[in-house]
Amino acid sequence: MIARASQLFLPTLRDAPADAEALSHKLLVRGGFIRQVSAGLWTFLPLGWRVHRRVEQIIREEMDAIGGQEFLCPVLTPIELWQATGRDKIPELFHLRDRNSRAYILPITHEETFTFHAREIRSYRELPQLWYHFQVKDRDEPRPRGALLRLREFIMKDAYSFDRDEEGALASFEKNLAAYHRIFDRCGVEAHAVQAESGIMGGKLTMDFLAPSGSGENTLVRCERGDYAADAEIARGIPRAPEFPSRLDKPEEVETPGVVTCEALAEFLGVDLAATSKAMPVTKEDGSVVLALLRGDDRLAESKLLSALGSDSRPSTDEEIRAAFGAGGGSLGPVGFAGEVLADETLREGQFVAGANRDGYHLRGVEAARDYQPRFADIREPREGDRCPECGGRLVFQTAIEVGHIFNFGDKYSSGLEASFLDEDGVEKPLLGGSYGIGPARVMAAIVEQRGDEQGILWPASISPYDAHVIVLAGAEEIAAQAAEALSSTGRSVLLDDRDARAGEKFADADLIGVPLRITAGKKSLEDGLVDVRDRETGEERRVAPDEVAG
RNA sequence: CGGGACGUAGCGCAGCCUGGUUAGCGCGCCUGCUUUGGGAGCAGGAGGCCGGGAGUUCGAAUCUCCCCGUCCCGACCA
Structure with a gap:
């Protein structure tokens, strides 16, 4: 099959539309x-x-x-x-x-x-x-x-x-x-x-x-060693271990005036941010307040929370927080909280600084199981720098497109x-x-996305719109037709660029359209009777007789 | 649905702030001549309800209001 570009509707553009990002x-x-x-x-x-x-x-x-x-x-x-x-x-x-x-x-x-x-x-x-x-x-x-x-x-x-x-x-x-x-x-x-x-x-x-x-709407998290892959929404990562301050036998209250963020708390007390804990009260559909507890340097993964709670939830309102904890946001913690504490796995071991449920105060040396009884679950967002849960290898994050879904x-x-x-x-x-x-x-x-560059696309041979792109330059019409016929007779589809256009335009369009195999017949062909065969992927180019391009 | 940006020729844009000839530029397109292995040159030409409506004004692409559309971020996503 030979398609003549001069007769096709093939409107290529020199510039991309202004609103195109991807x-x-x-x-x-x-x-x-x-x-x-x-x-x-x-x-x-x-x-x-x-x-x-x-x-x-x-x-x-x-x-x-x-x-x-x-x-x-x-x-x-x-x-x-x-x-x-x-x-x-x-x-x-x-x-x-x-x-x-x-x-x-x-x-x-x-x-x-x-x-x-x-x-x-x-x-x-x-x-x-x-x-x-x-x-x-x-x-x-x-x-x-x-x-x-x-x-x-x-x-x-x-x-x-x-x-x-x-x-x-x-x-x-x-x-x-x-x-x-x-x-x-x-x-x-x-x-x-x-x-x-x-x-x-x-x-x-x-x-x-x-x-x-x-471009894409998902984030793919993969171990660089290839033994783990997950969507970032549910991926597990192992963060670095915190540097804990010396151990306390029981929680110790410390005054922290005006300190409401974990960053400020870590700074104020001179401890590792990873050794603080972040309290995020949420209200379930049934109205009950659950305390989601994370390390200070982590973020809550909402879809993991959904899965762990088995119910939709939303951040609790100030009134709900006040009623459940007796303190406001910024001083909340698990110790003394009557409701359910859903603690991230990272809080299993070690002593963390936590809110004291008293405005302007925190507790040092808070330890899970000893000072409060949590249910543990993985509810943190994985992030760059985390290690693979399977092998400890480095995790890499890539934006991704969801191309298939099976269930x-x-x-x-x-x-x-x-x-x-x-x-x-x-x-x-x-x-x-x-x-x-x-x-x-x-x-x-x-x-x-994976194979394009500024010049254009590079289709894999298996899905390229045509198997070969034959470029005709002035005077070489016959040799080009011969090459196109040779390809076509072996069952290949050919895009024959016979338009009345300059060489540069044809080459630029060929790069843009991205057919992996490009054959050019031009002035040189008139001299030696050969055509250029160029593999777009490798850039490899050789001169071949037109009847043999299919070989 | 919240936040932001943008709608002027096929594509990319200027003009708008500070209202006033016939609304411009580049690319593309058409005709002719020259040129011809990586987006040519010269000459001539076609192409616009300036997103829509209402207003202000002697006069609106330009100012005001409303609507519509498109894109980006977020929310959402079987």
Whole structure:
């Protein structure tokens, strides 16, 4: 296949739009891959759609390889399906009505629809099943951003597994996990599987695939030795040990006038900031006040707190604090507090300075278990400089894009939608489900983030819009056509830049568009009959006969 | 939803503060000639409801108010 650039709609731009921040945003727009229609709504132009489809095809092949069966479910969805699972209240849902004012939604994923179809599964003999489709998702995002990084409408490959028992569901999960590694591998994108969310539902089987990138909404925490990876929201890190002052047999009150921050306290008393403790009272949904206790140099990780409390919470109000502690913020501590103390793991060992629950006073030498009875949990935010919880290696932090998410949802949807089957033992049981999503557009964006530079993109050969980019310079039309034919006849797709443009423009566009293989026919070719073949990745260039470029 | 910024030609911007000819510049686009291996030169040309509405004024891109849109930070995120 040979595409003539002179006939394509391939609007490349010399400058990036002023409002573009992310590299992928800039380069995909400049390269003529995508164009914006409205906030979070983007059109894939022909070049961008070719890449998208290649990503899709890789996903399709790997899903089929593990027994996946491709469907196509509608976007427009009767709201009843979502009412049945209680997801109709999700704020991101777009709602609409037909002419008879029947209510519909535009789904954010398709668990309900696939589970609806799974109601036709009658017997354990029909299990397991693995179904998927590529379909539009709509989400009324509060803040779309970064072009393909966060869209309001996008295509997702979402797959759903249905199993008869936990063992089967786990097997389905693992098959998909392995397929995902192959997919990202083949797409040439670096993506790390990490434990997702803290799992208030107790769902252990939920993993995100995070692709490190210059822009993104997640932070990937990894051990430099490669044995640990997690999303920063739930990652565990081991901070340096504090330098404790000499041990006290019991807490000792010390006057600390006007000292309300841990930094000021450490300064005032001349102790290591890490040897102070930070008291953060929060109020749970049931109204009870819990004292979250951290080291003075740490920050509270909200999603860890959520997981540890098993309930939503908010910072307590001044009145609640006064009522629960008898003192105001700045002098709070665990000693003498009647409610629950949720202490970070870092407070297990050693003696810390803590608030005395008396305005203007603190206690030295406060020791967990001796002076107060906490429940321990990991609730601190990991940070640069922490050590790996597995091996003690150094942790590195990278911003990342979530390109995939897989999780088991048990009977969450099948119970609401009454999707059950008759098991071997004659008992009617709910199907156990799993959900496996990938956003091809985010994969594209991640690749550009990982492999782009100021000049342009460098697509991996597996998803490049074309296999080869043949540049025709004045006079060398015939030799260029010969090279293009040679490539095309071996099944490769060729972008033939036959535009009436200057060499510099063509080279610059080729760098921008990012096809990994570039062939140039020009004046030199008229002399020796050869063309330049340049590997964009290595910069390696050699002169070859046009008939042999495919070799 | 809170904070901030910005809407002037396809893209990037100036003009606005201090109201006053026909609203400018660079790139791109069209025509012609020259040029042709890393974004050419000359000449000519096309292209604007200055985001929208209301007001102030003899007169508004410019001042005031309202609305809309877009981007960034935060909150949120199945």
